[in-house]
Amino acid sequence: MRLYILDLGRCDVDKGAVLTPGSGDGTRIDIPIVGYLIQTDDGRNLLVDTGIHRKHIADPLATHRGKPFAKLLTVKMRPEDDIERRLGEIGLRAEDIDVLVSTHFHFDHCGNHADFGRARILVQRECYEAARGSDRFPRDLFDLPHLRYEMVEGDTEIAPGVRLLETSGHVPGHQSVQVRLPRTGPVILAIDAIYTAENVETDNWGVYMDQDRARASARRLVELARAERAMLVYGHDPAQWATLRKAPAYYD
Ligand SMILES: [Zn+2]
Secondary structure, three states, X not given: OEEEEEEEEEEEEEHHHHOOOOOOOOOEEEEEEEEEEEEOOOOOEEEEOOOOOOHHHHOOOOOOOXXXXXXXXXXXXXXXXXXXXXXXXXXXXXXXXXXXXXXXXXXXXXXXXXXXXXXXXXXXXXXXXXXXXXXXXXXHHHOOOOOEEEEEOOOEEEEOOEEEEEOOOOOOOOEEEEEEEOOOEEEEEEEOOOOOHHHHHOOOOOOOOOHHHHHHHHHHHHHHHHHHOOEEEEOXXXXXXXXXXXXXXXXX
16 A cells, blocks of 8 residues: 655645634745545555645635635645646546545645546535535535535545544544555544644644534544554644655655
């Protein structure tokens, strides 16, 4: 089994407003936008998230123009950060993806779901229902008739050594992913259950939709990582990002 970490661009954000309220308010930093590809031993391709929609390469304000949030976040996406290009670098096309794990429906995680009409798309039922019932999520990006969603409820093994972990709090029904690699050992992809190491170190869940659930989900991942000596990958941590191996290199 292999794990590829896909570089899908950056966002220039107000650190305090977007990640850690009370720490770095007004300070601008670049955060990574990330997807993951897991290749199983039986030759299946599992993609986790699809990054920001490629229209932002030419128009960084495509999503937030005219909204207050535009002052807090600017997309910085190059042509090579397109999911199609990143998959191409490892010899794959969208049609080769068997399963798309959709962790949640924020614009930086579901931007190019429309490409993956051939894949089974796995999402927590709570996440899907909450997002379809709210105008806070970009339905034009994920609620499309040609996409084949399959509902998952709670922790679920989806392939030998690949497990979805229900980690609500960031949004209802957010999910993280655990992968057991032969050489590297266990890896936990926290996604937005933990934005950065600082969120855990300072117990700061101020921008999460449900702070109590977010704290419980994050603690669970930290404890699981400790118990299993797993590598814990945060969702948008620039310092950790600098240390990670990116595709076409991989972890096995
Ligand atoms: Zn995110």
